[in-house]
Amino acid sequence: MPRKNGAKPPASPAATKAAARNTDSGPAAIAADAPRDLAARRMADTQELVAGMPHNANKAAEHGFANGTRPPVGQGVEPPSRLPGASTLSEANDSDKTGTAALDGLNSSTDTLDRVRVDSGGRALTTNQGVAVADNQNSLKYGVRGPVLLEDFILREKITHFDHERIPERIVHARGSGAHGFFECTTPLTRYTKAAPFQSAGKRTPVFVRFSTVQGERGSKDTARDVRGFATKFYTEEGNWDLVGNNIPVFFIQDAMKFPDLVHAVKPEPHHAMPQAASAHDTFWDFVSLMPESTHMLMWVMSDRGIPRSFATMQGFGVHTFRLVNAQGESVFCKFHWSPVAGTHSLVWDEAVKISGADPDFHRRDLWERIEAGNYPEYELGLQIFTEEQAERFSFDVLDATKIIPEELVPLTPVGRLVLNRNPDNFFSETEQVAFCTAQVIPGIDFSNDPLLAGRIHSYVDTQISRLGGPNFHEIPINAPLVQVHNNQRDGMHRQAIFRGRVAYEPNSLAGGCPFQAGAAQGFVTVPARIRAEEEQGKVRAKPEKFADHYTQARLFYESQTPVEQCHIANAFRFELSKVTVPAIRERMVASLRNASEDLALKVAQGLGMDPLPDPLPAALADPAPPEVTKSPPLSLLARPGDGSIKGRKVALLVAPGVRAAPLLQVQRALLEQGAIGRLVGPRIGPMATADGEPVEADASLENEPGFLFDALVLPDGAEAIAALARNGHTAEFIRDQFRHCKTILVLGAARELLPLAGLPPSFDKAQAQGGTGLILAGEGEEQAATEAFLRALAKHRHFGREMDPPLA
Numbered sequence: 001m002p003r004k005n006g007a008k009p010p011a012s013p014a015a016t017k018a019a020a021r022n023t024d025s026g027p028a029a030i031a032a033d034a035p036r037d038l039a040a041r042r043m044a045d046t047q048e049l050v051a052g053m054p055h056n057a058n059k060a061a062e063h064g065f066a067n068g069t070r071p072p073v074g075q076g077v078e079p080p081s082r083l084p085g086a087s088t089l090s091e092a093n094d095s096d097k098t099g100t101a102a103l104d105g106l107n108s109s110t111d112t113l114d115r116v117r118v119d120s121g122g123r124a125l126t127t128n129q130g131v132a133v134a135d136n137q138n139s140l141k142y143g144v145r146g147p148v149l150l151e152d153f154i155l156r157e158k159i160t161h162f163d164h165e166r167i168p169e170r171i172v173h174a175r176g177s178g179a180h181g182f183f184e185c186t187t188p189l190t191r192y193t194k195a196a197p198f199q200s201a202g203k204r205t206p207v208f209v210r211f212s213t214v215q216g217e218r219g220s221k222d223t224a225r226d227v228r229g230f231a232t233k234f235y236t237e238e239g240n241w242d243l244v245g246n247n248i249p250v251f252f253i254q255d256a257m258k259f260p261d262l263v264h265a266v267k268p269e270p271h272h273a274m275p276q277a278a279s280a281h282d283t284f285w286d287f288v289s290l291m292p293e294s295t296h297m298l299m300w301v302m303s304d305r306g307i308p309r310s311f312a313t314m315q316g317f318g319v320h321t322f323r324l325v326n327a328q329g330e331s332v333f334c335k336f337h338w339s340p341v342a343g344t345h346s347l348v349w350d351e352a353v354k355i356s357g358a359d360p361d362f363h364r365r366d367l368w369e370r371i372e373a374g375n376y377p378e379y380e381l382g383l384q385i386f387t388e389e390q391a392e393r394f395s396f397d398v399l400d401a402t403k404i405i406p407e408e409l410v411p412l413t414p415v416g417r418l419v420l421n422r423n424p425d426n427f428f429s430e431t432e433q434v435a436f437c438t439a440q441v442i443p444g445i446d447f448s449n450d451p452l453l454a455g456r457i458h459s460y461v462d463t464q465i466s467r468l469g470g471p472n473f474h475e476i477p478i479n480a481p482l483v484q485v486h487n488n489q490r491d492g493m494h495r496q497a498i499f500r501g502r503v504a505y506e507p508n509s510l511a512g513g514c515p516f517q518a519g520a521a522q523g524f525v526t527v528p529a530r531i532r533a534e535e536e537q538g539k540v541r542a543k544p545e546k547f548a549d550h551y552t553q554a555r556l557f558y559e560s561q562t563p564v565e566q567c568h569i570a571n572a573f574r575f576e577l578s579k580v581t582v583p584a585i586r587e588r589m590v591a592s593l594r595n596a597s598e599d600l601a602l603k604v605a606q607g608l609g610m611d612p613l614p615d616p617l618p619a620a621l622a623d624p625a626p627p628e629v630t631k632s633p634p635l636s637l638l639a640r641p642g643d644g645s646i647k648g649r650k651v652a653l654l655v656a657p658g659v660r661a662a663p664l665l666q667v668q669r670a671l672l673e674q675g676a677i678g679r680l681v682g683p684r685i686g687p688m689a690t691a692d693g694e695p696v697e698a699d700a701s702l703e704n705e706p707g708f709l710f711d712a713l714v715l716p717d718g719a720e721a722i723a724a725l726a727r728n729g730h731t732a733e734f735i736r737d738q739f740r741h742c743k744t745i746l747v748l749g750a751a752r753e754l755l756p757l758a759g760l761p762p763s764f765d766k767a768q769a770q771g772g773t774g775l776i777l778a779g780e781g782e783e784q785a786a787t788e789a790f791l792r793a794l795a796k797h798r799h800f801g802r803e804m805d806p807p808l809a
């Protein structure tokens with residue numbers, strides 16, 4: 001092979017480091033001690049071998065498997081530089097090892113994945129057996145015009161691998177985007193839990209998070225109206241803990257028994273496989289209108305939470321009631337809440353629909369770009385902690401996943417922060433192969449008897465065995481815990497670890513009893529929760545009585561929204577039901593809504609031309625317990641403005657030849673200083689002449705990045721530029737969409753001439769514009785003050801006043 005005359009080439013510094021890393025800290029999660037040695041040896045050998053390999057095409061031919069054919073061309077790419085987030089995470093963890101000493105060198109997810117990371121740039125091409133390939137362009141033929149030979153193992157290996165590159169997508173949540181980061185404990189929770197991430201202030205635990213939509217397929221659009229998954233894998237020194245949540249704190253159903261029905265109903269209809277990434281169709285509304293327990297969840301999905309602006313601006317929830325268990329074995333109940341530091345912001349429906357055509361990757365791109373730009377998405381973890389005795393007194397059942405606990409009843413205790421600061425290296429290896437599971441808990445976290453949770457505890461691993469090709473997917477690097485795995489499970493498809501010795505049972509005397517059971521003090525011990533004597537009923541297929549109250553909290557949610565949010569909910573129901581072709585389904589849904597809100601039912605019915613209103617559906621529980629609160633302001637998205645920053649917002653600054661560049665570039669600089677992105681958008685991309693000689697180059701065109709992709713707009717001054725923009729058909733739509741979607745618009749100088757083009761009333765005078773509508777007009781010399789007003793208005797995100805009293809005809 002490539003080593004000439006049997007000489008061993010010197011290892012490069014990088015190879016030596018990699019080999020050392022693999023020998024010292026080892027691929028702990030992949031294998032037990034014995035296989036680790038072997039893996040390290042093999043890895044070290046590989047690195048040395050590769051380090052000694054030729055980097056250019058001619059040398060590859062000299063060393064490679066040539067079959068007497070021509071050498072390949074075009075190899076020798078420089079290795080990609082490390083992602084900024086990667087170094088940040090390792091630095092963060094290296095500089096602060098508080099409480100992570102136990103992980104000893106494995107204390108950041110960067111290090112963890114380094115053991116399997118492959119950078120092929122600049123390396124010679126090889127087969128999967130490590131044989132260097134001399135020609136990657138031509139298959140092996142008998143003569144240049146002759147048949148391809150069966151012996152071409154290089155061709156066959158390449159095609160065979162390609163043929164198997166797709167795995168089944170997730171049955172739900174197929175479309176997802178992931179990021180690495182860390183969880184930092186800010187308030188130790190030792191009083192309530194012994195769970196590793198919560199033991200000391202400042203302690204950091206590496207995490208991987210995957211956000212997702214539920215209904216659509218892997219390649220579907222990001223901005224569908226849907227629930228978003230928010231799944232977090234904590235790589236703790238006591239094993240992996242998965243908090244597999246959603247961006248909505250309740251669910252459609254109360255019992256896992258109904259999950260396959262729910263998913264079959266919402267997925268594309270089986271006869272024609274439509275619609276994709278949408279719930280606006282007959283089978284979904286047929287099912288939920290027959291399942292009144294869905295009503296509360298429907299309120300949330302039809303609200304603006306169903307169309308978030310970005311993953312960085314949506315909440316996350318563990319949904320179920322879980323248990324926290326302390327070192328004394330005492331337990332309390334808890335609910336998990338992630339709250340974005342940047343505040344909660346959503347899209348408007350018309351915008352979401354348009355974005356899905358122009359940029360189906362809108363959320364994935366936003367997440368990626370925020371992390372690349374150093375605007376790391378950050379969330380506070382808040383816990384609602386309560387006792388079983390408290391729970392018994394609530395008007396609802398905490399085991400019912402269609403119910404929330406209002407924050408007025410149990411306030412949130414902030415305990416830490418989640419920071420996402422590194423993009424994955426490889427989408428498939430990390431985001432696609434990651435396997436979350438509600439069953440994966442660690443000592444200090446335990447389950448409640450929520451019957452939906454019970455089904456989930458079974459379902460995830462079960463599906464992953466087929467999705468990831470066998471029972472050993474826990475060895476895939478993104479899933480492997482940081483701590484070593486020791487047990488007597490053996491064999492199965494795709495086993496990576498090489499277990500040594502003849503003992504695979506316990507108890508044993510032949511291997512020192514090892515692995516021994518950790519014992520109650522260290523191992524996971526289930527809370528011995530008892531069923532109260534009065535609840536003891538034997539085996540039943542039934543639900544507790546309070547589960548039958550399907551409408552009180554649906555009403556609470558609707559009543560807690562601002563008028564504009566209520567209007568959006570009504571519009572969403574109207575839109576979705578207008579797509580339903582069977583009138584009886586529409587009527588049944590409106591009949592159900594009447595039990596939650598007469599106001600909402602009426603608005604929806606009017607929008608569907610339904611007159612008179614159908615009779616309300618008979619409620620399952622005639623006389624539900626009176627609720628503790630009838631209004632809960634934190635349920636409104638608009639009540640959560642966040643830190644008021646504009647970090648990560650994307651602003652379009654229109655340009656055209658003859659633009660007055662200086663004031664425009666001043667706005668762009670101001671945006672950049674506050675962490676927002678100002679993109680110059682012109683009739684075409686590239687450099688253009690300006691009125692004041694300042695060089696300007698358009699990053700995007702009116703055609704390739706339409707107005708609805710941006711959070712705000714700046715219209716430039718300069719007579720020639722304004723005339724050019726006015727001539728371009730896209731300009732009017734650009735401005736109209738920005739205005740209709742209630743976004744902030746800054747109009748510099750003479751650009752106000754463009755407003756009537758977009759249907760904005762010419763009478764829109766300056767005083768009116770400055771008065772909080774988010775349309776800011778700047779005359780000459782007023783640019784500085786106007787820019788400041790623009791940044792303040794942008795921080796508000798939207799100006800919904802326009803919707804409630806539309807100035808547009």
Ligand code: HEM
Pocket residue numbers: 169170171172173176210211212228229230231244245246250251255256259318319320401434435436452455456459460463464467
């Ligand atoms: C509170 C209710 C639920 C929430 C919050 C929830 C959340 C999630 C999330 C976030 C994912 C995506 C995980 C990822 O990114 O890989 C997911 C996937 C999945 N969920 Fe759920 N889910 C819920 C209910 C259920 C129920 C009741 C079942 C079954 C009984 C179920 C079965 C599944 C399955 C099979 C997957 C695909 C997993 C995979 O292929 O890796 N879920 N769920």
